[in-house]
Amino acid sequence: MYRNYAKQDVFSNEVGLTVRLASMNTSTTSLDTEEAEDSAVSDESLLIAVGNTQDINAFNQLFERFSKKIFALGMKLTRNEQLANDLIQEAMLNVWQKAPLYDLDKGSAKGWIFTLSRNRCFDMLRKQKRQPSTISADDIWPLESGAEPASVHDDMAGQQVELSLIEGYFDQLSDPQRAVVEQIYIKDRTHEEAAAYLQIPLGTLKSRLRLGVAKLRNLIGVDQ
Amino acid sequence: MNTEVKLHPSTELLNQFIQGELVTGKSVVVSAHMELCKSCRAKAEELQAHAVSSWVDPGSALQSDQPSEVDYSSMLASIVKSPQIKSEPIEELVEIDIDVLNHSIKLPKVLAKAASEGLQWKKVAGGISEAHLFLDNETLCEFIYMAPGCQVPVHTHQGSESTLVLDGSFEDELGEYKASDFIIRDGQHNHQPRSKEGCLCFAVLDSPLKFTEGLARLMNPINSYKFKKATSRLA
Numbered sequence: 001m002y003r004n005y006a007k008q009d010v011f012s013n014e015v016g017l018t019v020r021l022a023s024m025n026t027s028t029t030s031l032d033t034e035e036a037e038d039s040a041v042s043d044e045s046l047l048i049a050v051g052n053t054q055d056i057n058a059f060n061q062l063f064e065r066f067s068k069k070i071f072a073l074g075m076k077l078t079r080n081e082q083l084a085n086d087l088i089q090e091a092m093l094n095v096w097q098k099a100p101l102y103d104l105d106k107g108s109a110k111g112w113i114f115t116l117s118r119n120r121c122f123d124m125l126r127k128q129k130r131q132p133s134t135i136s137a138d139d140i141w142p143l144e145s146g147a148e149p150a151s152v153h154d155d156m157a158g159q160q161v162e163l164s165l166i167e168g169y170f171d172q173l174s175d176p177q178r179a180v181v182e183q184i185y186i187k188d189r190t191h192e193e194a195a196a197y198l199q200i201p202l203g204t205l206k207s208r209l210r211l212g213v214a215k216l217r218n219l220i221g222v223d224q
Numbered sequence: 225m226n227t228e229v230k231l232h233p234s235t236e237l238l239n240q241f242i243q244g245e246l247v248t249g250k251s252v253v254v255s256a257h258m259e260l261c262k263s264c265r266a267k268a269e270e271l272q273a274h275a276v277s278s279w280v281d282p283g284s285a286l287q288s289d290q291p292s293e294v295d296y297s298s299m300l301a302s303i304v305k306s307p308q309i310k311s312e313p314i315e316e317l318v319e320i321d322i323d324v325l326n327h328s329i330k331l332p333k334v335l336a337k338a339a340s341e342g343l344q345w346k347k348v349a350g351g352i353s354e355a356h357l358f359l360d361n362e363t364l365c366e367f368i369y370m371a372p373g374c375q376v377p378v379h380t381h382q383g384s385e386s387t388l389v390l391d392g393s394f395e396d397e398l399g400e401y402k403a404s405d406f407i408i409r410d411g412q413h414n415h416q417p418r419s420k421e422g423c424l425c426f427a428v429l430d431s432p433l434k435f436t437e438g439l440a441r442l443m444n445p446i447n448s449y450k451f452k453k454a455t456s457r458l459a
């Protein structure tokens with residue numbers, strides 16, 4: 001289904017978790033086949049489908065899986081049913097909007113959704129308590145990207161590096177990095193096309209590209 | 225530099241931070257410490273992973289039933305009509321340097337953002353200056369600068385005070401504190417901070433200080449007035 005090479009190594013522990021949840025379920029009620037099939041698709045695959053192809057069905061499944069959790073988190077933090085319901089809206093809207101930015105290399109989908117939900121809840125409460133907006137949740141819990149959002153594409157093009165020279169260093173990149181650099185610089189695909197082809201989130205594509213290009217430049221000896 | 229950090233937020237406090245349970249002022253001071261402290265960042269990552277797995281655990285105590293009469297289909301339909309964000313918005317970087325005596329101190333990002341509307345420094349007593357930040361209605365947040373050789377009157381706290389040392393050092397009866405150290409004081413401590421080399425801190429108080437000695441007692445009413453003023457601007 002939504003298969004990709006990265007999922008296996010990054011989320012190998014996911015398998016254990018799924019099995020544990022499934023066995024807990026069977027002990028109480030029997031699952032119907034459709035539900036069992038759904039739970040076999042990882043949260044990450046669903047999120048990637050939402051980010052790469054605006055897959056509404058995948059989004060509905062994420063909503064199904066997470067809305068109750070988000071509501072519970074909202075109840076815990078706000079003790080207010082209305083606010084907790086508003087949080088479902090705010091957080092799931094954020095999941096939809098930011099899905100292309102999700103980076104597979106930096107954590108699980110549920111961790112990412114937790115972070116978005118907590119942050120939206122924090123901002124909602126600040127607004128409700130009429131606190132100043134100088135500071136927001138995203139300042140308090142910054143994304144550990146450490147990345148300059150500058151376009152890597154333009155950057156590299158300006159360097160006029162011989163393609164053959166780069167190719168000589170290709171095997172020193174990790175497989176995921178090489179795949180990404182190849183899509184962008186050799187196949188000349190757009191970021192969106194490459195992410196869809198490799199079935200990784202756009203955010204992951206960009207961070208792998210950045211790391212891959214930095215490594216190549218380092219090997220070639222181009223000044224940073 | 226990271227390895228020299230001696231004092232960190234407790235695991236409990238870090239956990240509350242991760243769970244989003246702390247009020248804005250407290251969240252900011254913990255976040256600022258984490259920006260300076262690698263080991264707390266690593267610890268927070270572990271705590272977050274733990275928080276996430278108990279969040280999604282179907283057997284978790286954190287379960288609430290959604291009211292069944294709510295129809296989510298229109299919510300879903302409106303969400304999927306919104307445009308998606310394809311690249312991380314370029315953040316405007318706020319940088320603030322605070323000049324003291326013979327050098328300037330670059331604030332951690334979260335504090336620079338918090339102070340982005342400007343700092344108004346006021347001299348309070350022998351060599352101490354303060355600049356308040358209004359972050360929420362429950363805490364008093366301020367930058368405190370102690371000039372070399374100055375001393376704060378003996379005081380206790382009604383609530384708790386979290387202090388992050390940003391530059392220089394200070395000491396009290398319990399020890400010496402250096403840049404990046406995170407110190408918590410509460411009602412049990414009766415302390416008198418002093419600084420030989422000068423010190424810049426960011427402090428978040430749950431409730432006003434209570435001075436306990438001599439003439440300093442006269443400052444009590446003023447002090448709680450200051451607290452009210454700082455925390456009731458929008459209330």
Ligand SMILES: [Zn+2]
Pocket residue numbers: 229231232233257258261262263264265
């Ligand atoms: Zn620390």
